[in-house]
Amino acid sequence: MQTILVSIELVIAVALIIFVLLQRSEGGALGMGGGGGMGGLFSPRGAADTLTRTTAILAALFFLTCVGLNILALHGRKEGSILDAPVTRQAPVTAPKPAAPVNTPAPAGPQVPKPQ
Numbered sequence: 001m002q003t004i005l006v007s008i009e010l011v012i013a014v015a016l017i018i019f020v021l022l023q024r025s026e027g028g029a030l031g032m033g034g035g036g037g038m039g040g041l042f043s044p045r046g047a048a049d050t051l052t053r054t055t056a057i058l059a060a061l062f063f064l065t066c067v068g069l070n071i072l073a074l075h076g077r078k079e080g081s082i083l084d085a086p087v088t089r090q091a092p093v094t095a096p097k098p099a100a101p102v103n104t105p106a107p108a109g110p111q112v113p114k115p116q
Contacts, residue, residue, distance in 0.1 A: 002072050009065040016058040023051050 002069065005065055005069050005072065009062065009069065012058055012062045012065060016055065016062060019051055019055045019058060023055065024048060
C-alpha cells in the first residue's frame with residue numbers, strides 16, 4: 001500500500017510541477033492565441049482558470065497522499081511521550097585524578113656550535 005501511495009505521490013508531484021510551469025507569469029501571456037469570447041476554454045482567461053483549478057486539485061491530492069503516507073508510517077507505533085517517562089537521577093561521573101608527574105630532566109635545546 002505504501003509503495004502505491006509513493007508512486008501516486010510521485011506522479012502527482014510531476015504533474016503539479018508541469019501545471020505550475022504552464023501558468024502565465026504576471027507580465028506574460030499564455031500564448032494561446034487571440035481574442036474571441038472571454039468565456040471559452042481556450043481563450044486566455046478560460047485556459048488560466050482551467051490551469052489554476054487543475055493546480056489546486058493536484059495540490060489537494062498531493063496533500064492527501066502525504067497525510068495518507070504519514071498515517072501509514074505511524075501505524076503500529078507505540079504511543080507515548082518522553083515527558084511521561086519517570087525521572088532517573090544518576091550520580092555525576094567524576095574524572096579520575098591524574099597521576100603525579102615524574103621528575104624527568106627537561107630536554108636540552110638544540111646544540112649551537114661555538115665559533116672558532
